[in-house]
Amino acid sequence: MQGLELKNLEKHYSGNDQPTIRRFSAKFEPGEFVVLVGPSGCGKSTLLRMIAGLVPVSNGAINLDGKDITNVESNLRNISMVFQNYALFPHMNVYENLAFGMRIRKEATQTIEKTVTEAAKILHLQDLLDKKPGALSGGQRQRVALGRAFVRKPKVILFDEPLSNLDARLRIEMRQEILKFHEQCGAISIYVTHDQHEAMTMADRMIILNQGVACQTGTPEEVYNNPVDQFVAGFVGSIPMNFIHGRGILNEGRSFFQVGSYKIDLSHIGKDYQLDWSKNSGGLTLGVRPEDIYLDEHYSHAVAPSPKMAAQVKMVEYLGDSTIVHLEGDIGSFKSRFNKDLRVRKSQKLDFVFDLKKLHLFTEEGNKLPC
Amino acid sequence: MQSEQSHSKAGILFTSPYLIHLVVFFLYPVGFSLYLVFHRWDLMTDPEYVGLRNFTYLMSDHLFWQALTNTLYFLVIHIPLQIIVALALAIVLAKPLKGRVFFRATFFLPVVISGAAVTILWQRLYSTEVGLINYVLSLVGIDAVPWLTDPGIAMPAIAIMATWKNLGLYVVFFLAGILAIPQTVYEAAKMEGASSWHEFRYITLPLLKPTMFLVVVMSTLGGFNLFIEPYVMTGGGPLGSTMSVVLYMYKQAFSFQHMGYAATLGFALALIIMVCVFIQKKYLDSERYY
Amino acid sequence: MSVRRLILYVMLTAGAVSFIYPFLWMGSISLRPMTEFQDLGLFSKNFTLANYQAVFDRIPIGRAFMNSCLIAGTVTCSVIFFSSLVGYSLAKLKFKGQGAIMAIVMISMMIPGQLTLIPLYQLIVYFGWADSYLGLIVPSLMSGMGILIFRQTFMTIPYELMEAARMEGAGEFQILRKIFWPLAKPAIVTIGILTFMGSWNEVLWPMIVVHEKAMMTLPQMVVLFTKGGESGGQFGVEMAANMMLVVPIIISYSFFQKYFVEALASSGIKG
Ligand SMILES: Nc1ncnc2c1ncn2[C@@H]1O[C@H](COP(=O)(O)OP(=O)(O)OP(=O)(O)O)[C@@H](O)[C@H]1O
Numbered sequence: 015m016q017g018l019e020l021k022n023l024e025k026h027y028s029g030n031d032q033p034t035i036r037r038f039s040a041k042f043e044p045g046e047f048v049v050l051v052g053p054s055g056c057g058k059s060t061l062l063r064m065i066a067g068l069v070p071v072s073n074g075a076i077n078l079d080g081k082d083i084t085n086v087e088s089n090l091r092n093i094s095m096v097f098q099n100y101a102l103f104p105h106m107n108v109y110e111n112l113a114f115g116m117r118i119r120k121e122a123t124q125t126i127e128k129t130v131t132e133a134a135k136i137l138h139l140q141d142l143l144d145k146k147p148g149a150l151s152g153g154q155r156q157r158v159a160l161g162r163a164f165v166r167k168p169k170v171i172l173f174d175e176p177l178s179n180l181d182a183r184l185r186i187e188m189r190q191e192i193l194k195f196h197e198q199c200g201a202i203s204i205y206v207t208h209d210q211h212e213a214m215t216m217a218d219r220m221i222i223l224n225q226g227v228a229c230q231t232g233t234p235e236e237v238y239n240n241p242v243d244q245f246v247a248g249f250v251g252s253i254p255m256n257f258i259h260g261r262g263i264l265n266e267g268r269s270f271f272q273v274g275s276y277k278i279d280l281s282h283i284g285k286d287y288q289l290d291w292s293k294n295s296g297g298l299t300l301g302v303r304p305e306d307i308y309l310d311e312h313y314s315h316a317v318a319p320s321p322k323m324a325a326q327v328k329m330v331e332y333l334g335d336s337t338i339v340h341l342e343g344d345i346g347s348f349k350s351r352f353n354k355d356l357r358v359r360k361s362q363k364l365d366f367v368f369d370l371k372k373l374h375l376f377t378e379e380g381n382k383l384p385c
Numbered sequence: 386m387q388s389e390q391s392h393s394k395a396g397i398l399f400t401s402p403y404l405i406h407l408v409v410f411f412l413y414p415v416g417f418s419l420y421l422v423f424h425r426w427d428l429m430t431d432p433e434y435v436g437l438r439n440f441t442y443l444m445s446d447h448l449f450w451q452a453l454t455n456t457l458y459f460l461v462i463h464i465p466l467q468i469i470v471a472l473a474l475a476i477v478l479a480k481p482l483k484g485r486v487f488f489r490a491t492f493f494l495p496v497v498i499s500g501a502a503v504t505i506l507w508q509r510l511y512s513t514e515v516g517l518i519n520y521v522l523s524l525v526g527i528d529a530v531p532w533l534t535d536p537g538i539a540m541p542a543i544a545i546m547a548t549w550k551n552l553g554l555y556v557v558f559f560l561a562g563i564l565a566i567p568q569t570v571y572e573a574a575k576m577e578g579a580s581s582w583h584e585f586r587y588i589t590l591p592l593l594k595p596t597m598f599l600v601v602v603m604s605t606l607g608g609f610n611l612f613i614e615p616y617v618m619t620g621g622g623p624l625g626s627t628m629s630v631v632l633y634m635y636k637q638a639f640s641f642q643h644m645g646y647a648a649t650l651g652f653a654l655a656l657i658i659m660v661c662v663f664i665q666k667k668y669l670d671s672e673r674y675y
Numbered sequence: 676m677s678v679r680r681l682i683l684y685v686m687l688t689a690g691a692v693s694f695i696y697p698f699l700w701m702g703s704i705s706l707r708p709m710t711e712f713q714d715l716g717l718f719s720k721n722f723t724l725a726n727y728q729a730v731f732d733r734i735p736i737g738r739a740f741m742n743s744c745l746i747a748g749t750v751t752c753s754v755i756f757f758s759s760l761v762g763y764s765l766a767k768l769k770f771k772g773q774g775a776i777m778a779i780v781m782i783s784m785m786i787p788g789q790l791t792l793i794p795l796y797q798l799i800v801y802f803g804w805a806d807s808y809l810g811l812i813v814p815s816l817m818s819g820m821g822i823l824i825f826r827q828t829f830m831t832i833p834y835e836l837m838e839a840a841r842m843e844g845a846g847e848f849q850i851l852r853k854i855f856w857p858l859a860k861p862a863i864v865t866i867g868i869l870t871f872m873g874s875w876n877e878v879l880w881p882m883i884v885v886h887e888k889a890m891m892t893l894p895q896m897v898v899l900f901t902k903g904g905e906s907g908g909q910f911g912v913e914m915a916a917n918m919m920l921v922v923p924i925i926i927s928y929s930f931f932q933k934y935f936v937e938a939l940a941s942s943g944i945k946g
Pocket residue numbers: 027028029030034052053054055056057058059060061
C-alpha cells in the first residue's frame with residue numbers, strides 16, 4: 015500500500031498517569047495535505063514526533079509505503095519535519111543549514127552543492143545562502159526550514175505550527191508558499207496548527223484530536239457542517255458555535271427543544287425524534303453557528319426559520335467585513351454574525367430566528383443526535 | 386530510533402570517564418582519609434591502627450588550635466574589610482563615571498595573578514626598612530611598621546594583602562548585584578522623599594544580601610585555604626602567629642611524615658569548613674529578588 | 676556636585692595607583708642592578724637584563740615554564756572536553772542514574788579539597804606518579820564546576836535543534852560537536868579561562884607531588900627560588916623570576932580582560 019498508515023498508535027509517557035495518544039489510526043495518501051488540530055496539550059506534537067521517530071511508540075505501528083517503520087531510526091524514515099521555531103542551526107549559514115544532513119551522511123560535495131542549489135532556487139534563497147539565520151526575517155527563516163525539509167526528498171513532511179511565529183499578513187502569504195511547496199514535493203504533508211483559518215483553507219482533510227483521541231476526520235466542509243460531537247462543533251470555526259442548554263420534551267407524541275418558555279418543534283429539523291426524553295433527565299444542547307442566526311426582519315435568508323425570540327444587544331464587535339453581536343435573551347447569551355451593513359446599538363432589543371436546517375443537537379454527554 | 390535506549394547508551398558512554406575518575410580520585414581518597422584517620426603511618430612502614438588517638442591528640446594539640454585561631458583572626462579582619470571596601474568601590478563604579486571600565490579592570494588585575502606571585506611581591510612591599518608601604522606611611526608621618534615580624538601584626542598584614550588580591554572580584558560581584566536592581570525602585574523611593582543614605586540603607590543594602598552571602602562564603606573558603614601566603618612570607622611565624630591549618634597539615638605530612646595525623650587534620654578542617662558554610666547559609670542566605 | 680565628583684576621581688585614581696604601581700615597581704626593580712634595590716621609583720639610567728640572566732643561569736625556569744604550559748593546557752582541554760560530555764548528558768539526555776550523577780557532582784564540589792589532599796598524595800605515590808606529569812595532571816582532568824556551567828548553558832539550547840539534527844542522522848556526539856560546542860563558545864571560554872588560571876596558579880599540589888627540579892611548575896619554582904635561598908636574597912633576581920610568572924597572565928589579561936572578568940564572576944555560582 016502506498017502512503018502512510020498509522021495503526022492503533024499509543025503513547026504513554028513514563029510519569030504521566032494518562033496516555034497522551036490513545037488508539038490513533040489514520041491513513042494518508044501520497045500528495046495529501048492533512049491538517050491536525052486540537053486544543054493545547056492534546057498530543058499533536060507528540061503524534062508528529064512519533065511519526066518522525068523522535069519519540070518512541072508505546073503501542074501500535076507506523077507503516078510507510080507498506081514497510082513497517084515503527085522502530086526505524088529517525089534519519090532512515092524518509093520523513094522531514096519543520097519545527098515551530100524553525101530549529102535552524104544559529105551558528106551555520108543558510109547553505110550549511112541546508113547541507114547539514116548531507117554532510118552527516120558524508121555525501122559528495124558536488125551532490126550537496128547540486129541539491130542545495132536546487133532547493134535554494136525553488137524557495138528563492140539564492141541570495142541568502144551566506145547569511146546566518148539571525149540575519150534573516152521570519153519569512154526567510156521559514157523558507158530555509160522548508161528548504162531543509164526539501165533537500166531530504168522526503169515521503170512525508172511534518173509541520174508543527176510552522177507559521178505561529180509570524181505576523182498575520184506574512185502568515186497568509188506563507189500559507190500559499192507552503193501549499194505550493196507541498197505540491198512541488200509531492201509528499202504527504204501533516205500539518206499542525208492552532209489557526210482555524212489556516213486549517214480550513216489549507217487542508218485536504220482535517221483530523222480533530224482531543225485528549226489523544228481522533229474525534230473526527232474529514233474535509234473542512236464535512237467537519238464544519240457535520241461535526242460528530244459537541245467538542246468538534248465547538249472547536250472548529252473561528253467564532254465558536256453557540257450552545258444553548260435546554261431540555262427535550264415530548265408533547266402529544268412530538269419532540270420539542272425547550273428552554274424557559276421558548277420551544278422549537280424538532281420535527282422541523284428534519285427528523286422526528288421518537289426518543290424518551292424523560293430517560294436521561296432530558297438534557298439537550300442546541301448548537302447553532304453565529305452566521306445561522308438572523309434578525310427577524312431578515313428572516314427570508316433562513317430557509318426554515320425558527321420561532322422568534324427576543325434578545326438584547328450586549329456588545330457589538332465591528333470587524334469590517336462583518337459584525338459580531340453579543341446577545342442576551344431568555345434562552346441565555348449567544349453570539350451572532352451579521353452582514354457588515356447592519357447597524358445595531360448596544361442595549362437595543364431585537365427579535366431573532368435560527369435557521370432550522372442548520373441546527374445541531376447534542377445529548378448531555380456531548381454526542382450528536384442525527385439531524 | 387528508540388531514543389530512550391540511545392539516550393542511555395550515550396549517557397553511559399559520556400559520563401563514564403568522569404565517573405571512573407571520580408571513583409579513583411575522589412571517592413577512594415575520601416574513603417582512604419577515613420581509614421587514615423584511625424592509623425599512624427609514615428609512608429615507609431605499614432599503617433598501624435591507633436583507634437581514636439589521632440583525634441585525642443588533635444584535641445590537645447595547641448598548634449592546631451593556634452592555627453585555627455589564626456585563621457579566625459584572619460577572617461575577622463579580612464571579611465569586613467573586604468566587604469566595606471568592595472561595596473564602596475562598587476557603589477562608586479555603578480555611577481556613570483568616565484573611565485569606569487579602566488578602574489574596574491585595574492582593581493581586577495591582582496585577581497588573575499597567582500597568589501604565589503602576589504605574595505612574593507608583597508613580601509618586599511612589607512619590608513620594614515626598605516618597603517614601599519612603610520615609605521608611603523612615612524610620608525604621612527607614621528613610623529615604620531614591622532609588618533611581618535611582629536606576632537600581633539603579621540596576620541592582619543596577610544589579611545590586608547588578601548583583601549588587595551581579591552578585592553576586584555568582589556567589586557564585580559557587588560557591581561552586578563547593584564546593576565540588577567531596577568532603577569524604578571530608586572525612583573519610587575525618591576518620590577517618597579528618600580535621601581541617598583536612605584536609598585543605600587533601605588534598598589541597596591538589603592537587596593545585596595545574596596551577594597554579601599557569596600562574598601562571605603568565598604572569603605571564608607579562601608581563609609581556610611591560606612597556605613602559600615604564610616609559607617612564603619613568614620613560614621608560619623613569628624611565634625606561630627601566621628600558621629594556617631593547611632600549612633600545619635603540610636608540615637605534619639611532609640616535614641614529619643605524620644600521614645595519619647595530617648589526614649586527620651584535613652578531615653577536621655573539611656568538617657569545620659562545611660559547618661561554617663552551613664551556618665553562614667542558615668543565617669545569611671536570603672532570597673534573590675532580582 | 677562637581678567637587679564631589681573630583682574627590683571621587685582623586686580617590687579612585689589613588690586606588691588604581693595602589694593596584695598598578697606595585698607591579699610597575701616590580702618590573703622596574705627586575706631590570707635594575709642590585710645596588711638600586713632600595714629605590715622606590717620606577718626609572719633608572721642603568722636598566723639591564725642581568726637579573727633575568729641570573730635567573731636563567733641558576734634555575735631551569737624555561738623548563739618550568741614549559742611544564743606549566745603543558746600541564747595547564749592538557750588539564751584545560753580535558754576539562755572542557757569531558758565536562759561538556761557530562762554536562763550534555765545531564766542537560767539533554769534522559770537515562771537511569773542521571774539524578775544520582777547530578778547529586779554526586781554537587782557533593783564532590785561541596786566537600787573541601789583539604790579532605791582528600793593527603794590520601795590523594797598517597798594514591799599518586801602508589802601509582803608511581805610522584806615527580807611526573809601524570810601526578811600533576813591526572814587528578815585535575817575533570818571538574819564539577821565545568822560540568823555545572825556546561826549543563827546550565829546546554830539547558831538553554833532548544834530541544835528542536837537536537838531533534839532536527841537527529842532526524843538528519845546525527846548521533847549524540849555529532850550533535851554535541853556540531854551544534855552544542857559552537858553554540859556554547861562563551862561557556863567554553865569561561866571554563867577555559869577558569870581552568871587554565873586555576874592550574875597555572877596552583878602551588879600547593881605541585882609542592883606536594885614534585886620535588887625534582889625538572890618537573891616543577893613555574894610558580895612552584897619561583898617560590899622555591901625566592902624561599903629556598905637560590906636567589907641569594909637579591910631583590911632584583913627574585914623580582915625577575917616573579918615577573919616571568921606574572922607577565923604571561925598580565926599579557927593575556929590585557930587582551931581578554933572582558934572574558935577574564937566574566938569568567939571569574941561566573942565562578943561565584945560554585946559558592
Ligand atoms: N517528554 C514528555 N514527557 C512527559 N509528558 C509529556 C512529554 N511531552 C509532552 N508531554 C505531555 O503530553 C501532552 C501532550 O503534549 P503535546 O506537546 O503533544 O501537546 P500539543 O497538542 O502539541 O500541545 P500544543 O498545542 O500546546 O503544542 C501534554 O500533556 C504534555 O504535558
